[in-house]
Every structure is written in structure tokens, then in C-alpha cells.
Amino acid sequence: MTTxxxxxxxxxxxxxxxxxxxxxxHHGGHGSEGLVKLAVGAIGIVFGDIGTSPLYxxxxxxxxxxxxxxxxxxxxxxxxxxxxxMMIVVTLKYVMIIxxxxxxxxxxxxxxxxxxxxxxxxxxxxxxxxxxxxxxxALFYGDSMITPAVSVLSAVEGLGVVSPTLGMLVLPIxxxxxxxxxxxxxxxxxxxxxxxxxxxxxxxTTIGALGVISVVETPAVLWALxxxxxxxxxxxxxxxxxxxxxSVVLAVTGAEALYADMGHxxxxxxxxxxxxxxxxxxxxxxxxQGALLFRQGTAALQSPFYMLAPENLQLxxxxxxxxxxxxxxxxxxxxxxxxxxxxIQLGFxxxxxxxxxxxxxAGQIYIPLVNWALMCFVILLVxxxxxxxxxxxxxxxxxxxAMTIDTCLLGVALIRLWHWPRIxxxxxLALFFLVDGAYLSANLTKIPDGGxxxxxxxxxIFTLLTTWSKGRKxxxxxxxxxxxxxxxxxxSAANSASRVAGTAVFMTSSAEGVPHALLxxxxxxxxxxxxxxxxxxxxxxxxxxxxxxRAKWDTLGEGFYRLVLxxxxxxxxxxxxxxxxxxxxxxxxxxxxxxxxxxxxxxxASDRPGMMIWREKLFAWMxxxxxxAMEFFRLxxxxxxxxxxxxxx
Numbered sequence: 001m002t003t004x005x006x007x008x009x010x011x012x013x014x015x016x017x018x019x020x021x022x023x024x025x026h027h028g029g030h031g032s033e034g035l036v037k038l039a040v041g042a043i044g045i046v047f048g049d050i051g052t053s054p055l056y057x058x059x060x061x062x063x064x065x066x067x068x069x070x071x072x073x074x075x076x077x078x079x080x081x082x083x084x085x086m087m088i089v090v091t092l093k094y095v096m097i098i099x100x101x102x103x104x105x106x107x108x109x110x111x112x113x114x115x116x117x118x119x120x121x122x123x124x125x126x127x128x129x130x131x132x133x134x135x136x137x138a139l140f141y142g143d144s145m146i147t148p149a150v151s152v153l154s155a156v157e158g159l160g161v162v163s164p165t166l167g168m169l170v171l172p173i174x175x176x177x178x179x180x181x182x183x184x185x186x187x188x189x190x191x192x193x194x195x196x197x198x199x200x201x202x203x204x205t206t207i208g209a210l211g212v213i214s215v216v217e218t219p220a221v222l223w224a225l226x227x228x229x230x231x232x233x234x235x236x237x238x239x240x241x242x243x244x245x246x247s248v249v250l251a252v253t254g255a256e257a258l259y260a261d262m263g264h265x266x267x268x269x270x271x272x273x274x275x276x277x278x279x280x281x282x283x284x285x286x287x288x289q290g291a292l293l294f295r296q297g298t299a300a301l302q303s304p305f306y307m308l309a310p311e312n313l314q315l316x317x318x319x320x321x322x323x324x325x326x327x328x329x330x331x332x333x334x335x336x337x338x339x340x341x342x343x344i345q346l347g348f349x350x351x352x353x354x355x356x357x358x359x360x361x362a363g364q365i366y367i368p369l370v371n372w373a374l375m376c377f378v379i380l381l382v383x384x385x386x387x388x389x390x391x392x393x394x395x396x397x398x399x400x401x402a403m404t405i406d407t408c409l410l411g412v413a414l415i416r417l418w419h420w421p422r423i424x425x426x427x428x429l430a431l432f433f434l435v436d437g438a439y440l441s442a443n444l445t446k447i448p449d450g451g452x453x454x455x456x457x458x459x460x461i462f463t464l465l466t467t468w469s470k471g472r473k474x475x476x477x478x479x480x481x482x483x484x485x486x487x488x489x490x491x492s493a494a495n496s497a498s499r500v501a502g503t504a505v506f507m508t509s510s511a512e513g514v515p516h517a518l519l520x521x522x523x524x525x526x527x528x529x530x531x532x533x534x535x536x537x538x539x540x541x542x543x544x545x546x547x548x549x550r551a552k553w554d555t556l557g558e559g560f561y562r563l564v565l566x567x568x569x570x571x572x573x574x575x576x577x578x579x580x581x582x583x584x585x586x587x588x589x590x591x592x593x594x595x596x597x598x599x600x601x602x603x604x605a606s607d608r609p610g611m612m613i614w615r616e617k618l619f620a621w622m623x624x625x626x627x628x629a630m631e632f633f634r635l636x637x638x639x640x641x642x643x644x645x646x647x648x649x
Contacts, residue, residue, distance in 0.1 A: 038269035039277075043204065044196030046261045046270055047278045048328030049147055049254025050090070051200060054207060054282060055154040055305050055321060057082070057250035058289045060392045063301050065449055066243035070297050077233025078244065079224035079290045082251040083283055088435055089403065090255045095274055097428075098259055098406060099267040101413045106543040106570060107262035109136040109406060110342045114541040114569065116412040129412060131466070134348060136405040137339060138461035140256075142454030143398040144336040145374060147253075148329035149381040150395055152177050154388035155325040158318035161306040174382055177322070181329055182375035186355065186366050196327050203324045206317070208281035210308040211288030218291035225283075245442035246396060251286070253399045254328070256406065260335055263543065263570075336374060337367050345539045345569035347472060348465045350626035356572070377457075385450065394450035398458065400440040407432045464622070467611070471619030474610045475601065476509055483513030486534070490558050497528045499559070503594040504529035505579075507629060511536045511564055517599040520643040528559075529595070535563045535575070537633065543570035550578060575633040596640045598629050 061068060061078050068074045103111040113133030156174045160167035215221055234241040258270050289304040300307045309317045343349040355366045385391045407429065414425040443451060508515035515534060522528065545568040554562040565578050579589040603620035630640045
């Protein structure tokens, strides 16, 4: 049997690790030199998505589906909204508060869910918290499809600004870039990642410098940093201002990446990079675009980002922006691999083939199914929507939905984890919910124009995740119902069956009862090995589990043993490697003398209470197509025996 963790919805199954305080992830102890290196690395990886927003965010606010008048009140109001959105959503919410909620240094919706779910385990609304976290994960996949499409397409569209005759090449070049990007994923991104930091440093420096040049010509635009221009925008034109939020939010898409990538760089380096380099560069560019619209009006509206540059520098800027878009896409693709691995480990997804592309860095992985599925959807998006302007209608809902869910989980963290006084927590949460709710509501108006796509993807993946979770729980319950107590089995079978030399390891998802594979083996082969080990792999709710506390070994008598191996949801599972480290457990584990017995279930849909028939059939299909437990647990292929059984759920 497979040994995914079981729960009605995989809630906390072990104590949550560590303090949730200001220790900056894994990298909190670095000196100033290490801090600089990590900050540069964060610029290259973490800020690619939000860094490419100037390509389209400001333009879409005025030229998108809800056009705004190109007058000083609207231009200043939009710049003010963008600045204060960055300050509230990115700086205050993510950098200063949410990034303190690290699960042993790791961040992201699943890590936050694992962190807070243990604190709500005995409460009626704990299931709702878990479902919210699962839905945020599902929305991420919709975002990971749209981000590469809109980033690359908006960058390549700069060719049309350089020369109208090049406009017809935008689609084929964009598709070619995306195909090439997804095709190299199996090689690994370790070496390519070395170049990400310097390229993004050049990119942010360039867009900031272009903004400064434009602002110098129209310095009055600097007054837009005052919040009263945003307030005046709403007082002057409340309906248009509300609808404009659907485009303004494009300026903060990618903020969730700061939290998700915290485990790679730590909270402090990401915060330093944002506050002292990325935020100033972005705001200078947005103000520069606003100043350009002040001077040129609709003439610059085709692409105010590219028109900031002199004509002879527009083509180099297209190349630089395209490289930045590729980096942003790479970060999202790698994030999809990482989220998928976490979901598998936490029991939300069936096993998938995971390839490790680096011998030094466990986090560098490649999942073929996810990679090629993403590529197909991204290319379909590009061909269907055809322009970045059309794609931005689909962009935003997934991001704002995930941000709103993060605020819900943050509320649990503030009250239950950190025990903030409600007089301090509630006003802050009210501010976050007001901002997130406004952005989400504004984006919901874009559903007919393309916003339906990420919602459709989100609901499909949410259905798959919850179906797998519930189905695993039901299947394990059914198997447990018919399981024989281990003591009864040992007393009746140990002396009656013939014993043969060697070790037999029976994989089981439950630490109780007799595995079905053991019963079938005894029934058909009528022998028992000298040493019989009942092995359960448990995935805990913390990212990494210490090696010196991985194994729990119990002696059951008559040559029978119970072994539990614990892993974190970011750990790499390697059962043979763990067995080789076992000491003082009798004879050493020699792979040539060890046989691994697995049980493969065939699901039979039934009318028993549990799930609807269509979900039972969906779960059965997912189970049939799951990666072999032999490969998932890295078992030696010539030492594995699979025995089948049928289960009704």
C-alpha cells in the first residue's frame, strides 16, 4: 500500500515546529556580505513577476477594458493607488507581517496552512481553514499559466513599438520562446540561475533610470505619492476608480512570490531588496510613465513603458524586458514544481514522477507532467487571447483570490499563533481585508472578458485535490476496518509458517494492523522471512525533519518489527538510504537480502456513504495513474514485489 499521510483533509499530523518569530528563515544568521549576496539572488528570482508588471500595468489602467480619461486627476490618482497598494499589500502585509509566519523557514500558502491548521484542529471551523488553503493552492496553478503568457507576450510586443512591420512576428516569437523555456526545464536551472541576479539588476536599474529621466522633465508627478490623490480619484469618479482597481492590482501581482520563496533567501534579504532597490525602481518607472502621458497623451498610450526609451534604445530594451519576462516565467514554473511536491507530500495529490536536477540542491526538481501540462495551457492562452491586453483580463483574479486567502490564514496566525491582542490585530486585518476585498471585487467584473479562465482552472484543481484527499481517507478507513490486529497475527502465524532467510519490508500507510500485502504473501507463498519489517512513511507538517530523529523502531517479537520513518513535506524521500543508516536494529539492511512488498489497490465504486459516485470514479482514475510507489520511495527495482487487492469505497 502507498503511504501518503491520511486525514479527512490532510490537517496537522504532527506538532508544528519552531517559533514563528523574527528569525528570517534559514538565513537569519548571515553577515552583511552574505546578506548582500542573498539580496542580489532574491532580486534575480523573487521579483521577476512583480518586476515585469510595468510592461502592462500602467497601460492597462488607461487603455484596458475600463478606459480612463488621460487628465491629471486620473494619472495622479492611478500612480497614488499603485504606490499605496505596494506599501500596504507588499511592504506591510507580506514583507513586514506575513513573512514572519515561516514554517521552519519555509513560506507559501501550503506552508502557512500547515502552520495554522494545528492551532484550529479541535475547532469546528478548522476544515474551512484547510479548504481555503487548498483553494489558494489551486488558484496558484491558474496564475502559473497566465504569468508566463502575459509576461513574455507583453515583452515581445515591444517589437511593434520599434517597428510596426515587426508586429506580425510577436505571436510566433512568443510561442517559440515559451516552447524553448519549457523544453529546457529537465536540464535544471542551477547554472541559468547564476545569471538571473545580474540580469534583473540591470533591468531594474534601467527601468528606474528611464523613469528618472522622464520625471525630471515633469517633476510635478512626484506629488502623486501623497495618498490624497487616490482619495480624490474615488471622490471624483467612484465607479471608474473602483473598476480601475482591476488593472491597478497588476502592479502588485507577484507579491505572493516574496512569501513563497522565503525559504530560499530568508525574510531579511527579501525585505532589503524590496525596500531599497525594487520598490524605488518600480515607482520611478510608474511615475515616469505617468509623466510621459502628461506630456504626450494618447500618443504614448500604445506602450508607455517602451516609449520612455529613446528610439535607438527601444530594441535593446525589448531584449532586456524579454529576458526579464523569461526569468519571471522561470520562477513561476519552478514554483509550480515546488508547490506540487509539497501537495504530494502533504497528501493533497497522487504521487507524480519527480526528477532531481541538482545533486547539491534538493529543491531543484523537475516534474514532467506539470511541465508539459503548463506548456500546453500557456501556449493555448497566447494563441487564444493573442495580445497581452486581452490576457490581463484573465490576470488578477487568481492573485487577488490567493492574497485574500492569505489574509484569512494570517488572521488565524495573529490570534492563535502569536496571541496578538484583538485591539491591535483586528484593525490591521480590517485594512487588509478592505484592500484585498476591493481588488478581488474589481477583478470579478473581468470574469466575462477572460477572468473565467483562472477560476475554471482553480475549481478543477480544487476538485482534484479534495477528491484525492477524501478518497485516500476513505480507502485507508476501509482497509483498517478489515485489518487483523498484529499481535493476533504474530501468535497464529509465526510458528505455523515456514521461515526463510532474509528481510521482508512491507510498506503500509497505517501504523496499526497487518498490511494486506503480508496477508496475501502468506496466503499464496506460505512463508515468512526471518525478519519482517512493517514500514510506514509519515509526512509531517513541518518542511524538514531532523535526520537523527527520523526513525521510530518497535520490536513486536518473533522476528517482527514496526518501523516509522518521518519526513518533512520538503524532504526528499529515500527509503533504502534511511534503512542503511539504521544501527543497533539487529542485522544491517543489505539490499540484496531485502525484499519490499507493496500492495496495489483496485478501487470499486459503491453506494457506501463517503463520496458521490462520480468522485469515486475520479479518485479511482487518479489512483491508477499515480506514480509507482517503487519509484516514489526510491526502492530498488529488482527487489520489489507488488500484490493486488480490491477495495470498495
